[in-house]
Amino acid sequence: xxxxxxxxxxxxxxxxxxxxxxxxxxxxxxxxxxxxxxxxxxxxxxxxxxxxxxxxxxxxxxxxxxxxxxxxxxxxxxxxxxxxxxxxxxxxxxxxxxxxxxxxxxxxxxxxxxxxxxxxxxxxxxxxxxxxxxxxxxxxxxxxxxxxxxxxxxxxxxxxxxxxxxxxxxxxxxxxxxxxxxxxxxxxxxxxxxxxxxxxxxxxxxxxxxxxxxxxxxxxxxxxxxxxxxxxxxxxxxxxxxxxxxxxxxxxxxxxxxxxxxxxxxxxxxxxxxxxxxxxxxxxxxxxxxxxxxxxxxxxxxxxxxxxxxxxxxxxxxxxxxxxxxxxxxxxxxxxxxxxxxxxxxxxxxxxxxxxxxxxxxxxxxxxxxxxxxxxxxxxxxxxxxxxxxxxxxxxxxxx
Amino acid sequence: xxxxxxxxxxxxxxxxxxxxxxxxxxxxxxxxxxxxxxxxxxxxxxxxxxxxxxxxxxxxxxxxxxxxxxxxxxxxxxxxxxxxxxxxxxxxxxxxxxxxxxxxxxxxxxxxxxxxxxxxxxxxxxxxxxxxxxxxxxxxxxxxxxx
Numbered sequence: 150x151x152x153x154x155x156x157x158x159x160x161x162x163x164x165x166x167x168x169x170x171x172x173x174x175x176x177x178x179x180x181x182x183x184x185x186x187x188x189x190x191x192x193x194x195x196x197x198x199x200x201x202x203x204x205x206x207x208x209x210x211x212x213x214x215x216x217x218x219x220x221x222x223x224x225x226x227x228x229x230x231x232x233x234x235x236x237x238x239x240x241x242x243x244x245x246x247x248x249x250x251x252x253x254x255x256x257x258x259x260x261x262x263x264x265x266x267x268x269x270x271x272x273x274x275x276x277x278x279x280x281x282x283x284x285x286x287x288x289x290x291x292x293x294x295x296x297x298x299x300x301x302x303x304x305x306x307x308x309x310x311x312x313x314x315x316x317x318x319x320x321x322x323x324x325x326x327x328x329x330x331x332x333x334x335x336x337x338x339x340x341x342x343x344x345x346x347x348x349x350x351x352x353x354x355x356x357x358x359x360x361x362x363x364x365x366x367x368x369x370x371x372x373x374x375x376x377x378x379x380x381x382x383x384x385x386x387x388x389x390x391x392x393x394x395x396x397x398x399x400x401x402x403x404x405x406x407x408x409x410x411x412x413x414x415x416x417x418x419x420x421x422x423x424x425x426x427x428x429x430x431x432x433x434x435x436x437x438x439x440x441x442x443x444x445x446x447x448x449x450x451x452x453x454x455x456x457x458x459x460x461x462x463x464x465x466x467x468x469x470x471x472x473x474x475x476x477x478x479x480x481x482x483x484x485x486x487x488x489x490x491x492x493x494x495x496x497x498x499x500x501x502x503x504x505x506x507x508x509x510x511x512x513x514x515x516x517x518x519x520x521x522x523x524x525x526x527x528x529x530x531x532x533x534x535x536x537x538x539x540x541x542x543x544x545x546x547x548x549x
Numbered sequence: 550x551x552x553x554x555x556x557x558x559x560x561x562x563x564x565x566x567x568x569x570x571x572x573x574x575x576x577x578x579x580x581x582x583x584x585x586x587x588x589x590x591x592x593x594x595x596x597x598x599x600x601x602x603x604x605x606x607x608x609x610x611x612x613x614x615x616x617x618x619x620x621x622x623x624x625x626x627x628x629x630x631x632x633x634x635x636x637x638x639x640x641x642x643x644x645x646x647x648x649x650x651x652x653x654x655x656x657x658x659x660x661x662x663x664x665x666x667x668x669x670x671x672x673x674x675x676x677x678x679x680x681x682x683x684x685x686x687x688x689x690x691x692x693x694x695x696x
Contacts, residue, residue: 168653170646170653213649215649221605221609223652256602275648278643278647281643379640473634515639548643
């Protein structure tokens with residue numbers, strides 16, 4: 150009976166019925182993490198430790214539901230489970246990162262409404278589509294396994310709710326594409342307590358969990374150039390929103406003795422540039438994100454005269470395809486955060502995190518890849534803290 | 550750990566393999582359901598359809614792209630004639646599919662299945678050897694190997 154219903158379903162899919170597909174990635178990784186606090190004027194003695202672990206994980210499973218509503222409209226839903234999700238153990242996370250409906254007026258104009266991944270840099274749009282990447286462990290800003298090391302929304306917009314996109318042919322095989330979108334301000338503005346006691350300001354006024362408790366919204370856009378086969382893609386992106394500094398920010402790179410000052414809501418501008426191309430057997434992908442804050446109001450307080458919340462992220466990956474089945478890759482990323490969560494106020498140099506990684510992959514079947522990756526990450530330019538990760542991973546990525 | 554990683558990296562770099570396409574000297578007909586208004590496609594229009602850049606026929610109905618499973622000789626030859634490879638097209642489709650840009654193409658096992666699909670589904674486009682074109686479809690593009 151099950152077989153019959155599956156067969157019927159497959160036949161029905163082509164008649165504009167519900168289309169279901171997805172992917173999974175399982176991996177084994179062995180990692181070594183070193184944590185050292187150096188001796189300084191503020192810290193009388195150095196200390197540190199080293200931790201080793203080896204773990205299997207159902208890294209990520211995504212289930213996509215796609216339903217053509219009519220000739221111009223599509224509904225799309227993405228269910229995502231990460232880190233061997235189980236509510237019983239418990240482990241991992243389950244979320245719906247996307248659920249939207251689109252309407253295409255023409256190639257020049259398409260609108261999307263609902264929860265969606267905005268068109269910022271190239272990686273933001275495809276960050277959770279693991280089979281599109283040559284590696285297992287994504288760059289730090291996009292990797293769910295490394296989310297405790299950095300707050301991704303400090304660099305990238307995480308989602309939007311309304312987006313206008315389109316493309317126009319400029320030259321032979323070259324298209325100009327654009328996007329404008331609007332969404333909630335960063336997730337830390339979302340209510341975390343349901344309706345409750347009148348003693349709690351948020352609990353008294355929030356109607357539901359996840360309601361944006363700020364009038365600030367996210368505005369963003371992108372202007373890019375792409376060719377038909379997507380073997381060349383480049384673009385500039387921008388966003389405007391507010392950084393929530395109304396509570397203390399925690400970070401693994403910040404010593405607990407260096408408390409983060411409360412600075413309020415700070416206007417934030419993100420600028421991105423990305424470039425990807427394929428030349429014969431070589432594929433390059435890179436991006437740069439620069440995050441600026443409006444420090445004017447903060448610096449009016451003499452205690453924060455040197456406050457600097459700006460940061461940047463740069464990433465480049467090179468993949469060499471020996472043939473259709475075998476490839477090797479190497480990538481490096483660096484992000485520098487000049488804000489208080491990484492260094493003590495007044496420290497002349499900011500702190501940064503360098504990640505280098507290399508590996509390879511084999512596609513034994515059309516929809517399956519076996520990947521191997523080595524990753525090394527350590528904190529740079531920090532006088533107080535040393536943090537190093539060595540990680541070797543092997544995994545299988547399957548599309549279904 | 551670094552040495553193990555480096556060794557695995559070197560091994561992956563030294564393994565080589567290749568896809569061998571069988572010779573295929575028959576012309577290929579690009580066929581559509583007979584309800585399609587168009588009688589002819591340019592190569593550029595065909596590419597736009599198979600790269601999923603064009604989603605609708607001239608009468609605004611949805612284009613339903615059909616293809617073959619795996620890397621059979623007909624499929625390899627079809628894409629090579631358009632200066633593409635099956636893997637290039639697969640990569641494009643995956644991205645379009647995963648970002649919800651368009652409905653994924655329908656994949657069939659055999660030429661008979663392709664003919665059935667095109668004949669029975671308005672808006673469908675597929676391709677078959679010229680000698681296998683059935684009477685109740687339109688041929689809107691031909692890839693010639695006999696020139």
